[in-house]
Amino acid sequence: MEKSKLSDHTFKKGKFITPWNEMLSEVTRENSWFHGRLPEYFWIGLIIKFYGRKAGLMKCNAIFRILREEVPGLEAPRFSMILKLDISIQKGLFEAMLMIIDKKVFAPLTAIFTYTDYPIFSSEFQSSESVEERIECINSLLKEASDHQTHFSTDIRFMVLYFHLLSGKLQMPSASIEAILEYPHLSHEDEIMRSIRPRVRAAELILLELESFDAKYLDYFWEAVSKMSDCELYYIDLTESPPDSEIYISQVKTILEYYTSLLTSVSPLDNKMLVLLGITTYSYKRLLELVEHNLFHTISGRGITRVLIEDYIMMKYLLKHETSHSDIWTEYQYYGIGQYKLIFERYRQSGIERPSSHVSYEYMDMLVNEYKDKEFIDMDTSYFNKQNVRLKAKDVDEQDLFNYYYDYDSAFEHGLWGAIRESSLVKCNSPSHQYHCIPDIENNQKLKSVWDDCVGVMNKTLSVLEGIYGLPTHLVLGEE
Incomplete structure (x- = not known):
């Protein structure tokens, strides 16, 4: 996404308002990519990471088809919404997912969503991986996807956007849709992706107007992952040689x-x-x-x-x-x-x-x-x-x-x-x-x-x- 200049901001009542916040509601911390949306779409990142970009996107698409068939009223592919489904629906979904992906893919999430609070999910995806291995996988993916503009983060955001396009809830000009739908078939090295990636990220931002966040889920997710590792402190030393x-x-x-x-x-x-x-x-x-x-x-x-x-x-x-x-x-x-x-x-x-x-x-x-x-x-x-x-x-x-x-x-x-x-x-x-x-x-x-x-x-x-x-x-x- 191209960075806006100060002159692009709207000045109202002593406040410079960004072009995006002028067009949309202000993006709160709960709706921000790293804090609010990545925890919801972490499961998509796990699939792409495990199988690689091409195969991962295809497997996500296959799972989306199952979600649309089994839960046609699902608002968004947010993990909090999946975990709120009836137990029988959850069990059926997870069993169908295991026909597409290996249980090792979601195993890291069992370190967060444990058997005590989420018995259906945990029992379906529990594996022989140690707790340390699962935590390492979570931290690694969080670090790789923390920047909302990386190729990896954009892949996740594309799948979220794709879900909404398939559901018909998001209306866009046909030319824009055609360009965006080329995304999974192109390599990130292709020159045309330089223009498609910003479109994907901009369109995914619009979804904030259509989706609602689950504050309880976010608190649960971050409280769990924050206890998994110690602080890694660093500071910046900008001192120079003393002047004469x-x-x-x-x-x-x-x-x-x-x-x-x-x-x-x-x-x-x-x-x-x-x-x-x-x-x-x-x-x-x-x-x-x-x-x-x-x-x-x-x-x-x-x-x-x-x-x-x-x-x-x-x-x-x-x-x-x-x-x-x-x-x-x-x-x-x-x-x-x-x-x-x-x-x-x-x-x-x-x-x-x-x-x-x-x-x-x-x-x-x-x-x-x-x-x-x-x-x-x-x-x-x-x-x-x-x-x-x-x-x-x-x-x-x-x-x-x-x-x-x-x-x-x-x-x-x-x-x-x-x-x-x-x-x-x-x-x-x-x-x-x-x-x-x-x-x-x-x-x-x-x-x-x-x-x-x-x-x-x-x-x-x-x-x-x-x-x-x-x-x-x-x-x-x-x-x-």
Whole structure:
């Protein structure tokens, strides 16, 4: 199936809806291929695996004929539906199946559907295979069929689709049906299969509208197989050689020393320069933390990258809108100090002392009063100048920084699940465990380094200062 682009999605009520979910009902976990449908059609996979593709598809077709004759009202070839049939019908079906396939084919399933709960099935297909052999077969097939787009998975999905086509429940254009019916007669190496396989998978998805899932059966299946093997944990280590960061940090510090000297000796009361240097120095100190504490591959490193981006965007925003404000630099300062006042006033009003807190409330209050009597400082709870970071990034032509970096790093700052999954969970490689995740309490999972991106944003920040105040040639980054 061709992957849809973002532009193919429909945007409704703040949500991007996939083309398939726009056309069909949303595919739930219970209806997903691996979790919801493969357990139902596992028996078809066993036949194809045991006899090979060509003979396996033929034997599946022969069994389908029996199902249609014995149970004409069968909704779908789901194993849960077969196991719900009357005992006498089940026995007749299984005996007829054994005229087509060897009992060894379904023997692995007796490790799941045991005699205690499913006596008819278990007694018909019990074999001399050990429990270990049956479990190995189940795990092997689960792994091979876990990806819904493999040749093997598509073979299983074709047989499911074929059952519905034979029953007449699924209506399709004759040209599409003719192409799909060529599927079992062609080799996967045939060029035409490149176009037929996606048709098969797309048509099989439509069946989700016609079939209902059995949650109890799925729970039973996965609980049984999950107990058959131990976790096989693996993690991704994306660490790289440590960057030569000390030289760069030293260069940035030298540049900031130059601008600080310029402020103190030439323009000590220049409010604009103070704000721009204050923002840049804050970015520098965050970058310094990254280096001194070796946070390149950490969650905290992503928070640092996010701050550097936001600082840079804010600098450009303030400069762009400087002429439309009487004093945007003072406004910006009072906006931030107002946030400090709000926090302190909440604390004061609560009447509860928090001496062990990392927040120094009394010092905050001193900082607020440093500017002017706090009774004359308002507290703005909205974003500065009523625009959030996304809008500010768009305003200053830095949408790429927001779209590709800031939004990603924000997921780590807010503890969104994508960030949690990437940084704090490791994968189990066992298909019988549904490739589930385990908390990374040993801290084995390492993220990609943020160093290059941090340097890139810091360079942009310094270039803003250079554009306004200039910089001696010997201090320009990269110059000797």
